[in-house]
Amino acid sequence: MGNISCSGVCFGHNSTWSSCLEQRRPYHDLQNSTGMSKSPLIWEIDSKKIVQIIYGFKVFSSLLDAGADEAMKNLLPDYVKGDLSALCIWPDQIRILYKYRWTSPLHYINIPDNKCSFVYSRDCHDSNGVQGMCVAGAIMNFTSQLLHYEEGTDDPPHNMTEALLFLSHFVGDIHQPMYVGFAGDEGGNAIALRWFRHKSNLYHVWDKEIIVTALKDYYEDNLELLLKDIARNYTDGIWSDDVPSWSHCEDLYNCVNRWAKESKQIACKWGYKGVESGMTLADKTIQLCHIYTQSLLNSHLQELNCTDSPQL
Structure with missing residues (x-):
C-alpha cells in the first residue's frame, strides 16, 4: 500500500511520516487554527473528562528531565505558561473539526471480537484499511516527527507543537483499556x-x-x-x-x-x-x-x- 496523505500528514505501510511535509503554521497559533479559547474555563467539554485527563498530564510533566522539560516549554504556546495539562484535551476538541476529522481513528485500536491480543499488522488500521491509522501507529509517527526538534532548524518539516500535543495525548489513550477494545462493541461504547x-x-x-x-x-x-x-x-x-x-x-x-x-x-x-x-x-x-x-x-x-x- 502506498502512502496516503491526510491533511498534510503522511501515513504509509511502514508507519513513518518522516518523508511527508505537514502544513507549516506558527507553532504558537493553536487557538487561531482550532478556534480554541485561551481560557480552559470556557472550553465546551465535560468537566469530568478534563479532570480525568489533566491528572495524567501533570504527572507526566513532573517526570521529565531538564532537557525534555525545556523543549516541551519551548513548544507550548506562551499563554499556558509551560503547563502541558492546559492543552491536554486539544486532540479531543479538534477531532470534530473538518480539518482534523482524519485524526479520529488515531485515538484507539479496534481488535477483532474475542481476540485478547494485539497484532500491529492485523489491528492498526482505520475503517478503510489504511495501515498505521490507530493509536499505536500515531505514537510512533508523532515520535518520529518530534525527533526533528533536535535538528534545531528554523523551518522544521513538521508542526512540532501539534506533534507534542498529539503524542502526549495518545500515550494516555493507549493505556486506557477500552481504547484497545473490541470492534464489535466499539470499545465498550455499544454496551x-x-x-x-x-x-x-x-x-x-x-x-x-x-x-x-x-x-x-x-x-x-x-x-x-x-x-x-x-x-x-x-x-x-x-x-x-x-x-x-x-x-x-x-x-x-x-x-x-x-x-x-x-x-x-x-x-x-x-x-x-x-x-x-x-x-x-x-x-x-x-x-x-x-x-x-x-x-x-x-x-x-x-x-x-x-x-x-x-x-x-
Whole structure:
C-alpha cells in the first residue's frame, strides 16, 4: 500500500511520516487554527473528562528531565505558561473539526471480537484499511516527527507543537483499556449499562467514571490531593522501582506494541469479564475498587473498605 496523505500528514505501510511535509503554521497559533479559547474555563467539554485527563498530564510533566522539560516549554504556546495539562484535551476538541476529522481513528485500536491480543499488522488500521491509522501507529509517527526538534532548524518539516500535543495525548489513550477494545462493541461504547445510579456504558466507566467516583469519595473532589498520592506512588511508593524503565525504550515499535497488548489483556481480564448490556456495575464494585486502589492510590488508602459502594 502506498502512502496516503491526510491533511498534510503522511501515513504509509511502514508507519513513518518522516518523508511527508505537514502544513507549516506558527507553532504558537493553536487557538487561531482550532478556534480554541485561551481560557480552559470556557472550553465546551465535560468537566469530568478534563479532570480525568489533566491528572495524567501533570504527572507526566513532573517526570521529565531538564532537557525534555525545556523543549516541551519551548513548544507550548506562551499563554499556558509551560503547563502541558492546559492543552491536554486539544486532540479531543479538534477531532470534530473538518480539518482534523482524519485524526479520529488515531485515538484507539479496534481488535477483532474475542481476540485478547494485539497484532500491529492485523489491528492498526482505520475503517478503510489504511495501515498505521490507530493509536499505536500515531505514537510512533508523532515520535518520529518530534525527533526533528533536535535538528534545531528554523523551518522544521513538521508542526512540532501539534506533534507534542498529539503524542502526549495518545500515550494516555493507549493505556486506557477500552481504547484497545473490541470492534464489535466499539470499545465498550455499544454496551449500555448503569454505573450505580445513572446510565452509562462500558467505555465511559473506564474512561472517567471510576476516576471521578474515587475522586469524589476518597478525595472530596480535591484533584491536588489525588495528584499528591499519585506522585508518592512513583517517588517512594509502589511504582518507584518501575520509574527507570519508563524513561527508556530501546525499540519504539516493541514498546508501543507492549503497551497495546497490556491494555488489551486488562480489557479482557477486567473490562469485559462478566459484563452484559443492561446490567448495573454495583456488583463489580469490589473488583473495580481494588484495581483502582492498586493502580492509583497511595498505600495508606489501601485500607479503605472496598465493599462500601460509592454514592453518586
